[in-house]
Every structure is written in structure tokens, then in C-alpha cells.
Amino acid sequence: xxxxxxxxxxxYGGQKVLDDLSFTVEEGELFFLIGSSGCGKSTLxxxxxxLLAPDGGRIFFDSRDVTETPAENRGLGLVFQNYALWPHMxxxxxxxxxxxxxxxxxxxxxEKVSRILGEVRLEGLEKRYPAxxxxxxxxxxxxxxxxxIEPPLVLLDEPLSNLDAxxxxxxxxxxxRIHKSLGxxxxxxxxxxxxxxxxxxxxxLLHNGKLxxxxxxxxxxxxxxxxxxxxxxxxxxxxxxxxxAETAEGWLLETPWGEAKIPSDHVFGAREKGExxxxxxxxxxxxxxxxxxxxFEAEVLEKNFLGDITQLVLKAFGQKITAETVSGADRLKxxxxxxxxxxxxxxxxxxxxx
Amino acid sequence: MFRxxxxxFGTAVFFLCVTLFFFFxxxxxxxEIALSSFWENGHFTWAYVLAVFQNHGIRESFANxxxxxxxxxxITTFLSLPLAYFFVWLDFPLKRLFxxxxxxxxxxxxxxxxxxxxxxxxxxxxxxxxxxxxxLPAVDFLGSGGxxxxxxxxxxxxxPIMYLNVTASLASLDESLIEAAKMTGAGAFTIWxxxxxxxxxxxxxxxxxxxxxxxxxxxxTPLVFEFRNCLAVNVFDRVTDMHSNAVGYVLVLLMLAASxxxxxxxxSLSKGVKVVSTSKGVQSSSLKxxxxxxxxxxxxxxxxxxxxxxxxxxxxILVAFSDKWFMTVLPESYTLxxxxxxFTHKLAVSGIRNSLFLSSxxxxxxxxxxxxxxxxxxxxxxxxxxALDVMVMxxxxxxxIVLAFGYVxxxxxxxxxxxxxDPLKDPTALLIICYSIRRLPYIxxxxxxxxxxxxxxxxxxxxxxxxxxxxxxxxxTLPLLSSHILAGAILTFAFCMFEVGATILLAAREWDYxxxxxxxxxxxxLGDGPCIASAMGVIGMAxxxxxxxxxxxxxxxxxxELFRGSSS
Numbered sequence: 001x002x003x004x005x006x007x008x009x010x011x012y013g014g015q016k017v018l019d020d021l022s023f024t025v026e027e028g029e030l031f032f033l034i035g036s037s038g039c040g041k042s043t044l045x046x047x048x049x050x051l052l053a054p055d056g057g058r059i060f061f062d063s064r065d066v067t068e069t070p071a072e073n074r075g076l077g078l079v080f081q082n083y084a085l086w087p088h089m090x091x092x093x094x095x096x097x098x099x100x101x102x103x104x105x106x107x108x109x110x111e112k113v114s115r116i117l118g119e120v121r122l123e124g125l126e127k128r129y130p131a132x133x134x135x136x137x138x139x140x141x142x143x144x145x146x147x148x149i150e151p152p153l154v155l156l157d158e159p160l161s162n163l164d165a166x167x168x169x170x171x172x173x174x175x176x177r178i179h180k181s182l183g184x185x186x187x188x189x190x191x192x193x194x195x196x197x198x199x200x201x202x203x204x205l206l207h208n209g210k211l212x213x214x215x216x217x218x219x220x221x222x223x224x225x226x227x228x229x230x231x232x233x234x235x236x237x238x239x240x241x242x243x244x245a246e247t248a249e250g251w252l253l254e255t256p257w258g259e260a261k262i263p264s265d266h267v268f269g270a271r272e273k274g275e276x277x278x279x280x281x282x283x284x285x286x287x288x289x290x291x292x293x294x295x296f297e298a299e300v301l302e303k304n305f306l307g308d309i310t311q312l313v314l315k316a317f318g319q320k321i322t323a324e325t326v327s328g329a330d331r332l333k334x335x336x337x338x339x340x341x342x343x344x345x346x347x348x349x350x351x352x353x354x
Numbered sequence: 355m356f357r358x359x360x361x362x363f364g365t366a367v368f369f370l371c372v373t374l375f376f377f378f379x380x381x382x383x384x385x386e387i388a389l390s391s392f393w394e395n396g397h398f399t400w401a402y403v404l405a406v407f408q409n410h411g412i413r414e415s416f417a418n419x420x421x422x423x424x425x426x427x428x429i430t431t432f433l434s435l436p437l438a439y440f441f442v443w444l445d446f447p448l449k450r451l452f453x454x455x456x457x458x459x460x461x462x463x464x465x466x467x468x469x470x471x472x473x474x475x476x477x478x479x480x481x482x483x484x485x486x487x488x489x490l491p492a493v494d495f496l497g498s499g500g501x502x503x504x505x506x507x508x509x510x511x512x513x514p515i516m517y518l519n520v521t522a523s524l525a526s527l528d529e530s531l532i533e534a535a536k537m538t539g540a541g542a543f544t545i546w547x548x549x550x551x552x553x554x555x556x557x558x559x560x561x562x563x564x565x566x567x568x569x570x571x572x573x574x575t576p577l578v579f580e581f582r583n584c585l586a587v588n589v590f591d592r593v594t595d596m597h598s599n600a601v602g603y604v605l606v607l608l609m610l611a612a613s614x615x616x617x618x619x620x621x622s623l624s625k626g627v628k629v630v631s632t633s634k635g636v637q638s639s640s641l642k643x644x645x646x647x648x649x650x651x652x653x654x655x656x657x658x659x660x661x662x663x664x665x666x667x668x669x670x671i672l673v674a675f676s677d678k679w680f681m682t683v684l685p686e687s688y689t690l691x692x693x694x695x696x697f698t699h700k701l702a703v704s705g706i707r708n709s710l711f712l713s714s715x716x717x718x719x720x721x722x723x724x725x726x727x728x729x730x731x732x733x734x735x736x737x738x739x740x741a742l743d744v745m746v747m748x749x750x751x752x753x754x755i756v757l758a759f760g761y762v763x764x765x766x767x768x769x770x771x772x773x774x775x776d777p778l779k780d781p782t783a784l785l786i787i788c789y790s791i792r793r794l795p796y797i798x799x800x801x802x803x804x805x806x807x808x809x810x811x812x813x814x815x816x817x818x819x820x821x822x823x824x825x826x827x828x829x830x831t832l833p834l835l836s837s838h839i840l841a842g843a844i845l846t847f848a849f850c851m852f853e854v855g856a857t858i859l860l861a862a863r864e865w866d867y868x869x870x871x872x873x874x875x876x877x878x879x880l881g882d883g884p885c886i887a888s889a890m891g892v893i894g895m896a897x898x899x900x901x902x903x904x905x906x907x908x909x910x911x912x913x914x915e916l917f918r919g920s921s922s
Binding site (some may be wrong): 071145 | 530
């Protein structure tokens with residue numbers, strides 16, 4: 001099923017939580033809604049589910065307008081952040097509830113519940129109560145309960161946030177497998193960028209109730225359309241600059257280390273002679289290069305070993321800059337001076353606000 | 355190592371002391387009752403039990419008591435369910451005002467309300483006089499020799515307890531559980547039947563049993579209404595000849611057995627399900643707005659309920675201020691004389707003084723026991739923990755009248771060294787012990803809830819910074835726990851002040867009477883007696899009201915969890 005959100009708005013006590021949001025989720029997509037806490041992503045999910053009414057805008061399932069349809073008639077599956085498993089029912093009863101509500105035949109209920117139990121790898125636990133299950137098992141019951149009714153759209157509200165790191169990683173794999181095997185459209189809310197980058201087909205980034213950017217994970221990471229998007233997904237360094245002129249090879253900017261050409265599709269809100277903010281991710285700063293190429297000198301302030309990579313905090317142009325190297329590939333230590341070569345082709349630039 | 359040994363030793367000594375206390379003042383009196391019911395001149399006998407069951411009058415009074423208990427439970431349920439729904443899930447204007455109004459009945463014990471209600475609903479009471487002025491025939495409002503009046507009074511007094519309980523149950527229901535059902539396509543009825551009801555019933559049964567036992571064993575209201583055909587009054591009538599006729603013991607045993615059976619039944623029904631979700635309860639953002647038509651119906655229900663519930667209060671206040679009230683709808687003139695009487699009448703003054711003294715001591719004893727037991731239950735592990743929990747909660751199933759009967763039987767006429775426990779000589783010690791045992795579950799529950807709320811990590815954080823046990827207790831635990839201790843203490847004090855059954859049985863001499871028995875005694879006197887009794891009732895109402903407002907302010911919604919027969 002294709003989900004279309006059109007100009008959705010919602011306010012609480014005069015404060016806008018969602019501000020004129022519009023986007024589309026294609027059939028069979030695993031679509032992520034990401035953003036920091038309080039950005040409105042869970043509110044949007046509740047509006048899609050029908051548990052909350054929007055103040056304005058429409059919601060379409062394929063071409064059907066469901067804005068006024070109550071939650072119980074939308075036929076969706078929803079996995080709650082706290083799982084919301086009914087504590088007085090066994091695993092089997094929790095999962096079969098939706099099918100019983102739909103008046104399905106006993107034999108069919110048995111078949112479907114057994115199949116989904118297999119799908120989420122919970123065979124043998126049917127008679128247990130939620131309190132007798134581990135966090136990961138509870139999460140899978142919640143998922144099975146949402147999936148067993150074979151909904152055209154499944155909504156997941158931070159379903160892995162209550163699990164420990166190891167289990168979260170394992171469940172990510174499970175979710176990807178289940179999504180592939182069932183091919184159902186899924187909308188997944190999270191504030192965990194790694195979860196989103198690793199699982200999403202496409203994602204929407206929300207900020208203060210507004211849509212910052214929609215696109216594939218790679219696209220959002222490589223060409224974030226705003227400085228907020230650049231800082232939310234991964235780490236980045238912001239440096240001041242000035243737009244000079246647009247050329248055939250891209251925008252020419254004056255940067256603290258001289259002129260740099262940034263591809264046009266990496267530049268947002270550019271204006272001739274306007275002030276700019278340049279986003280330069282740590283992995284796009286190289287410690288090796290030719291002296292003919294643009295580079296700058298920096299002083300090493302800190303060196304942090306992070307396992308496979310080592311993070312270096314340096315000082316240049318009166319501000320801190322973060323760079324990284326493969327662990328063991330350098331001999332730098334705090335107090336040393338070094339040269340850094342920025343990769344202009346990987347940089348993004350934005351119009352400076354205010 | 356040494357510290358841990360000391361802590362374990364201290365726990366063991368405390369547990370032993372509590373066990374001994376409960377053995378002497380709970381198990382022994384109950385054992386005495388059971389023994390005296392089946393034992394005569396050194397021989398086992400069924401004679402008294404048979405005599406009781408063959409006596410038509412007693413069978414009828416037992417049935418009447420059961421009916422009172424059941425009717426009151428059913429009526430309070432039907433009153434509280436819509437109220438709880440309105441106040442937990444809906445948002446409407448004047449919500450706070452009505453919330454206060456519907457809790458008001460708690461500020462007056464039902465037997466005090468009965469004093470005034472007789473003036474309104476008796477054959478020649480205000481309502482029948484009003485009917486005759488309108489040319490309509492008189493109605494027997496109090497019906498069946500007063501049973502209807504007893505049921506009405508108790509239901510109106512006890513529904514707030516049921517309401518608080520039902521509200522606590524509904525409010526703690528995680529909204530996402532209902533939303534999850536909605537998402538599967540379930541309709542309102544299915545959600546109510548399969549999700550809300552099974553999760554709500556344990557809490558409901560835990561509260562319903564308190565209401566049932568209270569109504570089933572209440573002595574004051576039937577006495578004031580002169581409805582003598584119930585078990586509690588039968589027990590009361592037989593205290594004086596308990597040593598010559600063992601039927602009284604069997605009646606008490608019957609009352610105890612019935613209370614225990616219903617208590618155990620409710621406990622098995624209220625076995626809570628373990629909620630694993632991180633329950634947020636009902637959030638203020640999810641309160642529903644309602645249609646104008648629904649709002650009108652709801653206000654009508656709230657108004658009628660509040661007015662009905664306030665009738666006993668109004669009637670007592672009218673009697674307390676009435677100068678002359680005979681064969682008129684309202685008093686002919688008003689006076690403050692009876693209030694002056696309440697502060698100068700010898701009996702009234704000693705009643706107030708005695709109650710203040712007894713309740714204060716019982717509360718202090720309960721604070722000490724309650725905080726220690728609450729701490730041990732919440733923070734310590736061991737086989738004794740379950741035993742302690744059962745022992746402390748047991749008094750909820752044991753009516754005051756049963757305990758008092760056991761005390762009279764065990765200690766009357768017996769001289770003990772150090773402590774006077776003979777109620778005929780001085781009932782002070784026994785009254786304090788009886789009050790504190792009866793109210794201990796409330797303070798333990800309040801303190802236990804406080805410990806749960808604080809969480810062990812707060813104390814551990816203190817210890818990790820080098821603070822010792824006493825410093826953590828002084829600086830972290832007690833300040834955080836103070837509202838719960840205070841709430842439990844206020845509630846204990848308030849209920850001790852108006853403990854009726856045990857008081858009426860244990861206080862034999864006029865100068866030993868606490869308030870409850872003073873009101874009862876004054877009410878029996880001719881002349882100004884009932885009016886001074888009502889004035890004392892109004893004073894008590896003000897006192898109890900202030901106590902409940904304080905408790906409610908300290909505990910908020912959690913107040914309902916104190917009135918439960920079991921934790922769930």
C-alpha cells in the first residue's frame with residue numbers, strides 16, 4: 001500500500017508540533033521517520049495510525065482518503081515503543097486477538113498464528129505470559145501481533161529503544177529479514193541514526209515539526225539539505241565561507257584555507273556574495289596530499305582511540321575541527337602540528353542564517 | 355561483615371517482636387473465640403454452633419448482614435464506575451469541584467449520618483411531612499425495619515472508597531494497551547470486555563472487599579437506626595453475657611469466617627497480572643472532550659450523586675444547629691447551644707479528649723511499626739518477608755467488633771503484671787492496640803508505596819558517595835518518604851478517631867468513652883442528647899475532612915491504592 005501525507009499539521013496548546021508536512025511512502029518500502037526527541041515523529045505516526053486526529057491536512061492509503069477513518073477501521077499494524085503487550089494474555093492470545101476480532105475461523109487463526117510465530121522465531125513460547133519473556137521476545141510478540149492481521153501498512157514506534165545494544169543489533173537484522181520476506185510497507189520511527197541508516201529504504205528527517213529532507217540514507221548523509229540535517233546524521237565540522245559565483249563545475253566559495261569549488265548539488269540556498277556555512281565531515285579531511293592542492297595547518301589537541309578509527313580533535317582558524325584516521329596509521333600526538341587536505345567534492349554548503 | 359550481621363540480627367529481633375505482638379493481640383483473641391465456640395468444661399461440643407444454626411432469628415440476622423454487605427458493594431460499584439470513567443478519561447468544566455464534592459461523604463462515619471437522616475426520613479420525618487403537606491401518602495423510606503436506611507447510609511459513605519480504588523485501577527491502566535487493541539480493529543465493547551475489564555477487575559475486587567467487610571460488620575449505623583436484626587448488633591447484645599452463654603462466640607466466629615472467606619475469595623480474584631510495559635497510565639494529553647448532550651447527562655448524574663451523598667451531612671448539620679425541630683419540615687429555629695454543649699458537656703469533653711489521646715498514641719505506634727515493616731517489605735529479602743506481609747495485612751479481613759470481642763473475652767477480669775489490659779478497669783491500652791492493629795495495613799501500604807516510588811537506586815547513590823545507613827536514612831530516604839508516612843499517619847489518625855465497633859465494645863465506663871461511643875451514648879439520651887451528638891458529629895466531620903484533604907494533597911491519585919484488600 002502507498003501512503004500519502006498531505007499538508008498535515010498538529011498543535012498542542014498553541015504550539016505547532018507538526019507544520020504542514022507532505023511526503024509519500026511507496027508500496028513495500030521500509031520508510032523511516034527520524035529526528036531528535038520532540039520533533040513530532042511519534043505524533044505523526046499516531047496521526048497515520050488514526051489514534052490522533054490532525055488539525056489540518058489529509059492522509060491517503062493508495063487513493064483512499066482515511067483522514068476521518070477511526071484507528072480500528074484503518075486495518076494497520078502498530079508496534080508500540082513499550083510493546084503494550086496485554087499482561088493478562090499469553091503470547092498466543094496476544095497474537096490471535098486481532099484475528100479473533102476480525103471473526104476469522106479457528107482453523108485459520110491457528111494456521112496464521114503458528115506461521116507468524118515461526119516467522120518471528122517464537123515457537124514453543126505460545127503459552128507464556130509477557131512477564132515470562134525477555135525484552136527481545138516481548139518485542140517479537142509485539143511485532144507478530146501487528147503482522148498477523150496481514151496489514152497493508154505496519155507502523156513501528158521506536159520498537160528497539162528498550163533493548164540493549166547487542167539485542168538491538170540482532171533485532172535490526174530480524175526486522176530487515178521479516179520486511180523482505182513479507183514485503184509489507186513499513187513506517188518506522190526512531191531517533192537512532194544508525195538504525196535508520198542501516199535499515200531504511202528511504203527516510204524523512206523532521207525538525208521542530210517541519211520536514212527537513214526526504215530521501216535515501218546515502219543521499220541524506222552525503223548531501224544533507226540543511227546544516228541541521230548535516231549535524232543530525234553523523235558528525236561534521238562547520239566552517240565559515242562566502243559564496244562567490246556559480247561556475248560550470250559548481251559553486252566557487254571563499255573558505256578559510258582559500259578558494260574551493262563545491263558541486264552545485266551540494267549547495268543549498270546559495271546567493272552571490274552571500275555568507276555561507278560549509279559542512280566538512282571528519283572522514284573528508286585527509287592527512288596526506290600534495291602541497292599544490294588546497295590544504296591548511298592545524299594543531300592536534302586530543303587523540304581519541306575509537307577502535308577501528310582514531311578521532312583527532314584539532315585547532316585551526318580559531319575553532320575546533322574533528323578529523324579521523326584509521327587506527328595506527330599516524331604517529332600524531334597532542335601538541336603536534338599537521339596539514340589537512342579537505343575534499344571539496346564531498347563538502348556541502350548552506351546559506352548562513354541570521 | 356559485622357554490620358551485615360547486626361542488620362540481620364536487628365531484622366530478626368524486630369520480626370520476632372512483631373510476631374509476638376500479633377500473636378498476643380490478634381491470634382490469641384481469635385483463638386480464644388474459636389476455642390470458646392467449641393469447648394465447654396474441658397470438652398469439645400457442637401452444641402453452640404448447632405444452636406446458632408438452628409436459631410431462625412440468628413440465621414435471618416446473618417442473611418441480613420450478608421445482604422447489607424452485598425447491596426452496599428453493588429450500589430457503590432454502580433455509583434463509582436461512571437464516576438471513575440468521568441474523572442479518569444474525560445475532560446470537562448468544573449471537574450475539580452465535582453472531584454471534591456464526591457469525596458465529601460468520607461468525612462463523616464455513617465453512624466453519625468444516621469443521626470440526622472432519621473430526622474429527614476423517619477415516618478414523621480421532614481420528607482414525609484413534606485409529602486403530607488402536598489397531600490401525598492407517607493413513604494417508609496427506611497424500609498424493612500431500617501435495613502434500607504442502613505444500606506443507603508453505608509453506600510453513601512463507602513462509595514468514595516470504591517471510587518478511589520476504581521479510579522486508581524483505571525488510571526494506572528496503560529493507554530497503549532487499549533490503543534493496541536484498537537489497532538487490531540477491536541470495537542469499544544470488545545476492548546472493554548477483553549482488555550480493560552480483566553486488567554481492572556483485580557484492583558476492583560481488592561477495593562470491593564474493604565467495602566463489603568466494612569458494611570457487613572458495621573455496628574454503629576444499625577444501632578443508630580435501631581435495626582437490630584443483623585449480625586453485628588447480635589454480637590453487641592451478647593457481650594454482656596459472653597461468659598455465661600457461648601452463642602456470642604459462635605456469632606463472632608461466624609462473622610470472622612464469613613469475612614475471611616470473602617477476603618480470600620477477593621484475594622484470589624484480585625491476583626494481579628504482572629504488567630511488563632512501562633506503564634504511563636492515562637496522560638493528561640489523552641483526556642477526551644465530550645459532546646454537549648453527554649455532558650448534560652453526566653452533570654445530572656454528578657449532581658444527583660453529590661446531593662444524595664451530602665444529604666446525611668446536611669441533615670446532621672441541621673440537627674446540630676436546630677433549636678426546636680418537631681413535626682416540621684425544617685427546624686423552627688436555630689442555635690449554637692449544642693456546639694457549646696459539645697465543648698462543655700462532661701461526657702462530650704472527655705470523649706474528645708479520650709479519642710485524641712487514643713488516636714495519637716495508636717498513630718505513633720503505627721508510624722513506628724509501619725515504617726519499619728514497609729522498609730523490610732520493600733528492601734529486604736527472606737522467607738519471613740511473605741509471612742510478615744500476610745500477618746500485617748490480615749487485620750483487613752478482621753472486623754473491629756470481632757477483635758474487640760476477643761479482647762473482652764481474653765482480658766476481662768484478668769490481672770496482668772505491668773500492663774492493665776482488663777477493659778473493665780481501663781480500656782486505654784487495649785483500645786490503642788486494637789486501633790493500631792486495625793489501621794496498620796493502611797500505613798504499611800502507604801509507606802511501602804513510598805519505598806517503591808523512591809527506588810533503591812536513590813539510596814544506593816547516597817551510599818556510593820560514602821554516606822552510612824543512618825545518613826542515607828536521614829538525608830535521602832525519610833525526606834523522600836515523608837509525604838507517604840504523613841499521609842498514612844493522617845489516615846490512620848482519622849480512622850482511629852471514628853473507629854466504631856471496637857470502641858463500643860471495649861469502652862465500658864462513661865469516662866473512658868471515645869468520641870464514637872460518646873456520640874452513641876448522647877444520642878440515646880432524651881432532651882438535647884441527639885443534638886449535642888450531632889454537634890460532635892459536625893466537629894468530627896471538620897476534623898476528618900481536614901485529615902482527608904491533607905492525605906489527598908499528599909498522595910493524589912495514589913490515595914485509592916490504600917483502600918485495598920490486596921496489592922495488585
